[in-house]
Amino acid sequence: MTNQTGGDELWDSFVKEFEKQNAPHEPSAAERALPQPRRRRRWPWVALTLAGCLLAGGAGAYRLGYLHPAGHASAATAVGTAAPSASAGRTAAPDTAAKAAAPAGRAASEPGTATAVTPAQAFPAAVAGYTRVSDTSVASCTGAQSVGPTLAGLITQSHGCLGLDFALYRDRSADEYSFAVFTMRSPEDVLPMITRLGGNPTDDEVVVQLPPPGSALRSLPASSGLVQAFAGTGNLMVVGMAQWSDGHSGDYQRLEDDLAPLLKAVTAQAGSSSRSEQ
Known part of the structure; x- marks a missing residue:
């Protein structure tokens, strides 16, 4: 009991320190005149019931599923599941300059x-009905502009993260789909991370990608x-997020259904590439 309490205190201290280091400072008059960043989203949605990890086919492949409250159709399906949530206020535009040497949080691979x-x-260039708009990789798996403090802590306490890739897709209706693929050093870390993140689906820990100029997306x-x-x-964790083209809230089941095949395709291609590299 004492060891468990001590572990909880260490975790709380880590999260508090992370948030303290990345807390916004009081802006100057010049800074206030600049365009303001998007704030963290808080979306009023009732609690969801964890349905568990569903076998998705293939060794080491799994997806996290949820059941909606009574009166709403179940989102747990064999082809992929989704949970209504708030998107991280840390949105990110495509970043082609963030591919420098890896600092802490992105473990350098050894021969x-x-x-x-x-x-x-x-990320496949196209999946039936979906087109990739942009993609990028970032130098750190734990950067405050990419992930939240909970996920940063999980990665820090893991065996290490080899890389983080982002992509933005659109469908024929201009709905937007953001994806993040984390390449973990050890497959042992993937399921615990998914379980921890999925246990609180309204706490977003991954940025939503902003459309690039000229994409005709909002x-x-x-x-x-x-x-x-x-x-x-395998050793990959995939996070998929979906939004309507006009940003409205509602019709979540249909949005989840639209996200599922793209999540399946990205997971399959990324997983195949990862296995071929090993």
Whole structure:
């Protein structure tokens, strides 16, 4: 009991320190004149019931499923599941400059060990009805502009993260789908991370990607409704998020159904690339 209490205190201290280091400072007059960043979304949605991890086919492949409250159709299906949530206020535009040498949080691979999948390997250019709009990778798996404190803590306490890739997709209706693929050093870390993140689906821990200029997609407001889903295969964790083209809240079951095939396709391609690298 004493050891458990001590572990909880250490975890709370880590999260508090992370939030303290990344807390916003009081802006100057010049800073206040600049465009303001999007705030963290708080979406009024009733609690969800964890349905568990569903076998998705193939060794080490799994997805996290949820059941909606009474009166709403179940979102737990064999082809992928999603949970209504708030999207992280830390939105990110495509970043082509963030591919420098890896700092802490992105473990450098050693000869003969697993390597991180690249965006080109992880994200198919097109999936029936969906088109990739942009993709990028970032230098750190734990950066405050990419993930929240809970996920940063989980990665820090894991065996290490080899790389983090992002992509933005659209469908024929201009609905937007953000994806993140984490290449973990050890497959042992993937399921616990998915379980921990999925245990609180309204706490977003991954950024939503902003459309690039010329994409004809809207940069959706922070109040936009969003659903998210988690998948894992081998040493990869995949996070998928979906939003309506106009950002409205509602019709979540249909949005979840639209996200599911794209999540399945990204997970399959990324997983295949990861296995071929090993």
